Amino acid sequence: MTTPDHHNTSIDLDRFNAVFFEECAEHLADMEHILVALDPAHPDGEELNALFRAAHSIKGGAGIFGFRDLTVVTHELESLLDKVRGNELGLTATMIDLFLEARDAIAMQLAGHRDGAAVDQGVIEDICRRLRDQIETNAAAAEASTSSHVPSAEPMTGFRRLEIVFSPDNDIFQRGVRLENLFNELAQLGDLSVKAEIPEAPPFEAFDPEVCHARWIFALDTAAADEEIWDIFEFVAEREQLTIITRDEQATAAPSPAREDIPAPASTPAEAAIAPMGRRAYDRDETAPGAFGRRGGEAESSIRVGVTKVDQLINQVGELVITQSMLSQMAAVLDPVLFENIHRGLLQLERNTRDLQQSVMSIRLVPISIVFSRFPRLVRDLAAKLGKQVDLKTVGEATELDKGLIEKVADPLTHLVRNCLDHGLESPEARMAAGKDPVGTITLRASQVGGRIVIDVMDDGAGLSREKILRKAAERGIPASDAMTDEEVWQLIFAPGFSTAETVTDISGRGVGMDVVLRNVQALSGRVQVSSEPGAGTRVTISLPLTLAILDGLSVAVGGEKFIIPLNAIIESLQPKPEEIKSVNGRTVVHVRGEYLPLLPLHQLFNLETAVTRAEEGIVVLVDVEGEKAALLVDALLDEHQVVIKSLEANYRKVEGTAGATILGDGRVALILDVHALLRMR
Amino acid sequence: MDTSERIIPHEYLTFTLGNEEYGIDILKVQEIRGYDAVTRIANAPEFLKGVINLRGVIVPIVDMRIRFNLGTPHYDEFTVVIIMNVLNRVIGMVVDGVSDVVALEPEQIRPAPELGSALDTRYLTGLGTVNGQMLILMDIEKLLSSDEMQLMDSAA
Numbered sequence: 001m002t003t004p005d006h007h008n009t010s011i012d013l014d015r016f017n018a019v020f021f022e023e024c025a026e027h028l029a030d031m032e033h034i035l036v037a038l039d040p041a042h043p044d045g046e047e048l049n050a051l052f053r054a055a056h057s058i059k060g061g062a063g064i065f066g067f068r069d070l071t072v073v074t075h076e077l078e079s080l081l082d083k084v085r086g087n088e089l090g091l092t093a094t095m096i097d098l099f100l101e102a103r104d105a106i107a108m109q110l111a112g113h114r115d116g117a118a119v120d121q122g123v124i125e126d127i128c129r130r131l132r133d134q135i136e137t138n139a140a141a142a143e144a145s146t147s148s149h150v151p152s153a154e155p156m157t158g159f160r161r162l163e164i165v166f167s168p169d170n171d172i173f174q175r176g177v178r179l180e181n182l183f184n185e186l187a188q189l190g191d192l193s194v195k196a197e198i199p200e201a202p203p204f205e206a207f208d209p210e211v212c213h214a215r216w217i218f219a220l221d222t223a224a225a226d227e228e229i230w231d232i233f234e235f236v237a238e239r240e241q242l243t244i245i246t247r248d249e250q251a252t253a254a255p256s257p258a259r260e261d262i263p264a265p266a267s268t269p270a271e272a273a274i275a276p277m278g279r280r281a282y283d284r285d286e287t288a289p290g291a292f293g294r295r296g297g298e299a300e301s302s303i304r305v306g307v308t309k310v311d312q313l314i315n316q317v318g319e320l321v322i323t324q325s326m327l328s329q330m331a332a333v334l335d336p337v338l339f340e341n342i343h344r345g346l347l348q349l350e351r352n353t354r355d356l357q358q359s360v361m362s363i364r365l366v367p368i369s370i371v372f373s374r375f376p377r378l379v380r381d382l383a384a385k386l387g388k389q390v391d392l393k394t395v396g397e398a399t400e401l402d403k404g405l406i407e408k409v410a411d412p413l414t415h416l417v418r419n420c421l422d423h424g425l426e427s428p429e430a431r432m433a434a435g436k437d438p439v440g441t442i443t444l445r446a447s448q449v450g451g452r453i454v455i456d457v458m459d460d461g462a463g464l465s466r467e468k469i470l471r472k473a474a475e476r477g478i479p480a481s482d483a484m485t486d487e488e489v490w491q492l493i494f495a496p497g498f499s500t501a502e503t504v505t506d507i508s509g510r511g512v513g514m515d516v517v518l519r520n521v522q523a524l525s526g527r528v529q530v531s532s533e534p535g536a537g538t539r540v541t542i543s544l545p546l547t548l549a550i551l552d553g554l555s556v557a558v559g560g561e562k563f564i565i566p567l568n569a570i571i572e573s574l575q576p577k578p579e580e581i582k583s584v585n586g587r588t589v590v591h592v593r594g595e596y597l598p599l600l601p602l603h604q605l606f607n608l609e610t611a612v613t614r615a616e617e618g619i620v621v622l623v624d625v626e627g628e629k630a631a632l633l634v635d636a637l638l639d640e641h642q643v644v645i646k647s648l649e650a651n652y653r654k655v656e657g658t659a660g661a662t663i664l665g666d667g668r669v670a671l672i673l674d675v676h677a678l679l680r681m682r
Numbered sequence: 683m684d685t686s687e688r689i690i691p692h693e694y695l696t697f698t699l700g701n702e703e704y705g706i707d708i709l710k711v712q713e714i715r716g717y718d719a720v721t722r723i724a725n726a727p728e729f730l731k732g733v734i735n736l737r738g739v740i741v742p743i744v745d746m747r748i749r750f751n752l753g754t755p756h757y758d759e760f761t762v763v764i765i766m767n768v769l770n771r772v773i774g775m776v777v778d779g780v781s782d783v784v785a786l787e788p789e790q791i792r793p794a795p796e797l798g799s800a801l802d803t804r805y806l807t808g809l810g811t812v813n814g815q816m817l818i819l820m821d822i823e824k825l826l827s828s829d830e831m832q833l834m835d836s837a838a
Contacts, residue, residue, distance in 0.1 A: 319738040561722060606724030651771045652733065652742040653834055655723055663735045669721040 019304075020061050021114045024070075027054040028110070029373065031103050036376040040093045048085035051099070055081060058106065070109050073124060076131035077102045083135060095134060100377070102127050161247040162222060164229065167199075167215035168241055174210050177236050185232045190222030219247075307403065310363050317353075317360045318644035324353045325641075325665035361550065364404070368446045368455070369397035371410045375417055375444060382421045389428050389439040390421060399446035401453045405544055408524055409455070412517040416457040416540050417442060419514070424461035424538050434535065436460070453546060458539040464490055464532035472498065490530040494518040522676065525566075525659065553643050553662075555670060556621065556634040558602045559610030562670040564643055564662060565632065569675040571622040573637055578616045590620055590631040597622060601633040602673075605657060605681055610635055625676045632678070641665075645672060657681050693785050694810070696817060697764065697777040700752030703815060704777075705784065706822045710766050714780055717761040727832055731776065736765065742833060745776040749831075753778070768826050773833065775822075784817070786810045791819065804828075 031054045034047050055078045062070035077099065083089040105127045112119035164186075168177075186192050195217045202213065220229075226244055233242050324346075331339070331346050372394045383390040401409075420442045425431075428438035443458040466489050473480035478495045492498060496515040521528050526544040545551075545568075553564035554573075580591045581599070588599040599620065603610045612618040612635040620631040643662035648655055648671075659674035694705035720732030720743050729749035733740050743763060747755040755776070763774045794806040805825040810817040826833055 315738060322738065606722075608722070608724070646738075646740050648733070648740060651740060651773060652723075653832070656725065661721075661733065661740050663738065663740075667735055668719065669733050669735050669740055671721065671723075 017065060017113075020065050021110060022304075023061065024058050024106075024110050027058050028103055028107050030054050032100065032377050033373055035096055035099050035103065036380055038091070038096055040091045040096055043084070043091045045085065048081065048091075052078065052081045052085055067109075067113055069119075069124070070106065070113070073102055073105050073109070073127055073131075076128045077106075080131050080135050089135070098127075098130055098134060102131060160222070162218075162220045162229070163245045163247050164218040164220060165215065165243040165245075166218065166233070166237060166241065168212055168237055170211050170213070172212045172236070179216075182232060182236060186218060186220060186229070189224040189228060190220055192221075193219045195219075310360075313360055314364065317357050318646075321353050321357055321644060322663050322665070322667070324349055326667060329665045357550075362400075364402050365400035365546075366403050366406055367397060368399045368401060368406065368453075369394075371406055371413060372397050372444055372446070374410070374414075378414065378417060379421065379442065382418065386421060387427065388421065388425055390425060391439050391441045393441060393443045394445075395443065396446040399448055399453060401544065401546060405453075405524055408520065409526075409542070409544065412520045412542065413444070413455065413457065415514075415517050416542075417444070420457060420459040420461065420538070424459035426462050430462075434462075448546070449543075453544045455542045455544070456539055457542075458537060460537040463534045463536055463538055464493070464530070465534070469493060486532075490532060493530065494528070551643055551645055551662075551672065552640070553672065554621070554640050555638040555664065556602075556619075556632075557636045557638055558606065558634050559608035559612075561606070561608060562638065562664060562668065563602065563606075563634070564641070564670050564672040565621055565623065566659070566672065566675065567640070569623045569625055571624050571629070573619055573621040575618075576615050576620055576631075581615045588615065590615060592622065592631070595629065597629050597631045599631050599633055600678060600681075603633075603635075605678065623675045625679060628679055630675075630679055632673075632675075643670075643672065693783055694817070694819060695764070695783055696781045696812075697762070698779050698781060699746055699750070699777055702752065703781065703817050705786075705810060705817045705819045706764075706766070708783055710768055710822055712765045712767045712772065715763050715765060716759065717757050717763050717776060730832070734774065736772065736774075739772055741765065741772045741774050743774040743776060744826075744831065744833070747776065747778070766822060766826075768823050771826075771834070773826055784810075784812050786812070786817075786819075794818070 031051055034051050034054075038044075038047060055074050059071050059074035059078060062068070062074065080089070080095070081099075084091050084095065089095075105124055108117070109119055109124065111117040169175075172179075183192070183194060196214045197217060198214050200213065201207075229244060230239075230242070328346050328350060331342055334342060336343055375394070376392055379390050379392045425440035425442070426434070426436075431438050431440060441460045443456070445456040445458070447454050466486065469489050469492050470480055470482065470484075473492050473495070476495075476498060478492060478498065480489070480492055493514045494517075498514065518528050521542050521544070524544055526542055529541045529543075530538065531541075532538040551564070552567040554567055554570060555562050555564050574592070576590050576592075582589050582591055582596065584596065589596040590599050599615055601613070601615075602608075603613065612633075615631075615633050618633050618635050619637055620633055621637075622629065622631050641664075643664075645660045646662055648658065648661050655671065657674060657678045658671045659677075660672050661669050662672055664670050693708040695708045695711050696703055696705045698704070715736075718734055720734050722732040723730060723742075726732075729745050731743040731745050733742050735741075745755055747753055757776075760779065761776060762778075762780050763776055764780065765772060765774050790812075791808040791810050794803045794809050805821050805828070807819040807821045810819055825831065
């Protein structure tokens with residue numbers, strides 16, 4: 001046996017590693033998010049701090065869990081970030097690009113550890129070297145500029161460095177004094193750094209958390225008079241508890257009032273270390289309110305639970321719902337007067353189980369921002385590659401949908417966004433020639449409409465070209481005619497093998513695009529629609545069910561079996577009259593309200609024996625999927641239910657014409673029809 | 683013949699299909715239950731009786747008597763379904779009756795000769811002898827995952 005050392009304890013470690021990987025992934029996502037939004041001219045100090053903390057957390061975790069290689073890049077990244085946030089180096093666009101590359105390198109290393117993916121050491125070394133180069137070259141430049149800058153700075157009169165020693169009463173906490181408010185007020189007077197000291201700690205037994213033993217030493221660069229400082233401490237401290245010492249007149253370069261926004265070059269690195277960022281010096285503490293990694297109170301009140309546990313819970317609640325409906329069915333035969341209590345209890349049980357089911361389902365719902373957040377980076381990179389200028393807008397990021405759906409909708413959305421960039425938006429020159437803003441806009445919008453989630457991907461580009469699509473369709477042998485409506489023409493882009501890009505690029509346009517999008521979305525019981533206006537842009541709308549786990553359906557009987565037809569596909573059901581049944585080319589159609597709908601006898605599709613073989617003897621259910629209509633012939637309609645969707649593939653295989661199965665109130669299995677697939681089966 | 687699984691004496695669940703006595707690894711058996719009404723699956727092979735609800739799990743039921751032409755299948759209160767856990771799937775098998783659990787030492791198992799039974803020798807672990815009775819040992823995992831059973835998506 002030649003297992004590596006750390007594998008001996010791998011059972012436990014694997015679990016911890018998984019948590020570490022997950023956290024790293026989150027940190028990396030956060031970094032990307034911040035980096036893409038970061039404006040090199042006016043970086044927000046808090047965001048720089050957040051970046052630093054993310055890198056630092058990854059480095060720290062990697063060190064603890066023994067992923068030495070992960071610490072290498074993060075260390076270099078951290079060093080450079082530290083200089084930037086300390087205002088020693090000015091942030092440049094190159095740096096942001098470099099940070100992004102470094103982030104990708106770390107992601108690659110992470111994937112290497114987690115999934116055994118290949119790690120290109122050359123890339124890692126290259127990144128490290130370039131990060132170091134940035135520090136060295138920029139440090140030299142910064143030094144040159146500051147040394148010429150400092151002497152020329154106008155020394156501000158009355159500007160000085162103060163040392164304030166604050167030794168409060170022991171009972172300051174008990175009096176309810178909020179020290180952070182004090183710190184805030186002081187920080188508004190100038191550059192502040194704070195240090196706490198415990199001059200004499202009591203023995204451990206005598207330690208009381210409400211008794212204050214600490215004293216604070218503030219270093220403050222300010223133009224304010226002593227009186228202003230006294231005022232701040234007015235209600236907190238007696239005069240003798242506060243000492244103000246003037247350390248140095250004209251301590252640093254004059255801080256401008258707008259210091260928070262413009263990173264002033266610090267005079268020397270040593271000084272920057274003492275009082276680097278004004279009132280943000282203490283904010284760097286991760287426990288500071290609003291600091292990165294804390295996101296309000298949410299972090300404290302949420303727990304990390306494995307998806308399998310949640311799914312198990314959902315399954316069990318599904319069982320409960322089935323048991324409950326079984327009980328209701330059994331009790332239905334009982335005399336409502338004699339067994340009034342049972343009926344009332346069962347009604348209550350039904351309400352409770354429904355509520356419980358809804359609550360449990362909501363656990364799986366996650367905000368779509370998880371998917372949207374990956375697009376700023378994608379758009380940024382692609383736009384640079386294509387030489388286009390793009391502004392990405394996201395709306396409705398808080399819209400929630402099922403976690404399983406989120407994962408599966410990411411690919412189609414990526415494809416659509418790429419299409420917008422590649423085919424939809426014009427080059428800046430073409431836009432200007434058309435009298436439009438050279439910066440194109442791509443909008444991602446999510447919203448909940450009824451029981452469905454609607455995601456729009458919109459661009460304000462050239463729009464789809466009817467002529468081009470028709471020409472291309474003819475070239476590709478896709479049936480099309482000039483008489484088609486715009487709607488129908490737009491649908492052509494979903495045909496397999498269709499691509500209208502003038503040149504095939506590596507970004508999109510391999511002709512596998514839209515049909516794959518359509519297929520992926522349909523696999524999620526979703527729909528795709530396109531609308532477009534020449535010159536104004538294109539909009540692709542994806543509509544998805546809220547969850548894949550439950551479905552509203554109508555149960556129907558066919559030859560002793562029961563089937564569930566999804567309610568959202570049903571238009572109406574009726575008993576046709578003999579004269580409404582017609583035969584066209586040997587196929588039976590039903591004539592309803594001026595429309596001829598093909599008749600699909602379910603007993604034929606599913607090879608079942610039944611007494612009802614003629615349409616006028618049974619019931620036809622009219623269904624509509626994406627504008628395609630048909631009439632399903634069934635023996636009888638049974639009931640309307642909310643059913644829990646179960647996979648047939650878990651233990652068996654996919655059954656043609658079905659979207660899964662469910663368990664009915666009587667404990668029997670019923671197949672859920674996939675109406676779209678049924679239409680293809682005839 | 684040094685495959686590690688043969689070192690440990692196996693326990694087998696024995697059952698009858700037609701006139702033949704079969705055995706499968708007891709560790710693959712999850713439970714034994716009576717035959718219930720199944721929900722038929724359209725366009726499935728004849729030996730796939732359909733699917734049942736086993737405490738919320740949808741389980742396909744196969745009838746080996748139909749698959750291997752072993753006697754006339756009939757379903758009554760004595761018809762038994764062996765629910766098995768194979769390759770992370772739960773699958774039920776209809777049999778004429780469950781007999782016993784027997785322990786077999788490796789030396790009690792002989793390789794199956796060709797034409798030994800209705801089952802292809804590919805799906806047999808071997809032949810065992812218990813109290814002078816021949817026992818056909820099924821490699822149930824191989825059998826149920828084979829393409830000809832059509833129980834799993836071939837793409838998977």
